[in-house]
Amino acid sequence: MSGEPRVPAARGTTPAYGPCVLLKHGEIFLKGHNRHRFTERLHDNLRLALRGIGGSTWIKTAQNVTVLGGQVPQEALVERARRVIGFNSVEPAVRVPSTLEVITRAAVEAMAARPAGSGFAVRAKRRDKQFPLKSSQLAGHLGARILEEVPALRVDLTRPDTVLAVEVDRKETYLSWTRHPGLTGLPVGSSGRALVLLSGGYDSPVAAHRAMRRGLACDFVHFSGAPYTNPSSVYKAYALARELNRYQPPGRLHVIALGKAQKQLAVAGAGRLQVVAQRRLMVRTASELAGRIGAEALVTGDSLGQVASQTLANLAAVDEAAGRLVLRPLIGWEKQEIIDAARAIGTADISVLPDEDCCQLLAPPRATTRAGLPQLRAVERRLDLDEVTQELLAGVQVMRPGEDAVPAAPSCPAPV
Structure with a gap:
């Protein structure tokens, strides 16, 4: 120097x-x-x-x-x-x-x-x-x-x-x-392993980084809207996971095509419950995946009251479907705090890139802010959830961001 x-x-x-x-x-x-x-x-x-x-x-x-x-x-x-x-x-x-x-x-x-x-x-x-x-x-x-x-x-x-x-x-x-x-916190891996539900926005990458700072080694799962959306969200999830892996021994990225299951929920009459119902399906599937890879908890980027699916009642409804502890490191954070943290850790420039988010697929014009468990269970009984979950996991694509090549773009039908 x-x-x-x-x-x-x-x-x-x-x-x-x-x-x-x-x-x-x-x-x-x-x-x-x-x-x-x-x-x-x-x-x-x-x-x-x-x-x-x-x-x-x-x-x-x-x-x-x-x-x-x-x-x-x-x-x-x-x-x-x-x-x-x-x-x-x-x-x-x-x-x-x-x-x-x-x-x-x-x-x-x-x-x-x-x-x-x-x-x-x-x-x-x-x-x-x-x-x-x-x-x-x-x-x-x-x-x-x-x-x-x-x-x-x-x-x-x-x-x-x-x-x-x-x-x-x-x-x-x-x-x-x-x-x-320095980054302070506990050494990554000293608190166990978690599976992060990684979307393409600001929130979940910051939540993953916070979980790492509490000693959790993180793998990632991304739910895409395939085959009804293009692969842009997968590319974003890969880039985000690669950036996050700079802070830990590299974790794997699991990509699950949720589109068909989302359509099944819509056909089953989810209506205004659609967003919460598909979130329940995500955590149910992620919990099963976590068990297979040895992760003890799930991590999400939820912030209380930020969007309709993140009200107290809806978060409780999602937790009820999870088979693992769900950690929400950002539960009390404001949006600007999250954006500032994303800039600090290097994920913000990726999160602003355009993509087709599976959460917007088949979403109702107005989502419920108080999803009732009886109504959600009634919709789910019209499906064989165990079979749906196993089908989703059977098609999982596993990547190693930062170690393998950038994934080839799969061919997808035009968005509906």
Whole structure:
């Protein structure tokens, strides 16, 4: 990185030091005796994120900190690490031997690259209690030497332009002056596996990302309106799943053609219940699929009251048909909050692309906001739901976004 200090060798040692990245752990530091399991999962996910980076890398653990380095540019390590859920911050750093002379010289050279007139502060942490200076003494010593050798700078302990963080371990010390926010949360996979009902809108991808941040590894299921809609929604779901897989060990995308089953519900007289009835069929089918792939819960992008199908009564009616726990991470979110989150995680530009959403297929002009279970069950009794569900699952198409090629466009009849 620009302004990287040239690290001098301590007398009598080999200068096997240099740039690295400090990854501060998130809430896993609160875990007790099983903290090591969360840390191992976090490191497994980090190794996956480093695949194909173009050079050798190494990972080591300090106290509630992971240190990352390797024979690749520091910027590349930072970019990969910022995708990994579970780190509080990602800090480009320099690693030097834990001698006062070397630490001082590295600190001075780091601050020499700061703009003239800017304020700085030194924050020191002495993990090795055998180090001759206490944390406050080390911070004072480094601040004084920086002012002495870089007089164009000024000390500002209240609102500094640059904070030089110095962390002293027994054999090596880390100096950093840039801090990128991490994704925090629990390591993906530490809470189990979930199946996300992935549409093409803003909501469900954000819900998936929130579920990942609570430690859930996610697979995806997308219900298309085929054979009565074109494949545009499948392409969107694939692109969304591929973007979301940047944050986790890649999950699979299951595509289920729902069009014929939707038509069966309409013929059975669903009427104003059509939207809720097909949502019940979706969660019923997704629950069966979840059981086959080892997912313990479903995740949806529902937000209370956002649309007619997401009233309290309708959500309860949908839950009654599910054979798995249904998680709704966005239940209390406003639409603008969801859109802002979609932009932050990189899915918004995909979600705005046009498509033919299966939820609009055969939807009534006015959907009910209070679907009654007796009426829904009466419609469903006119179908053999077990047979319908098995037919849907028999035709499932499984993809691996981010690993396989973009799916070929299937031939579909013109929309009705």
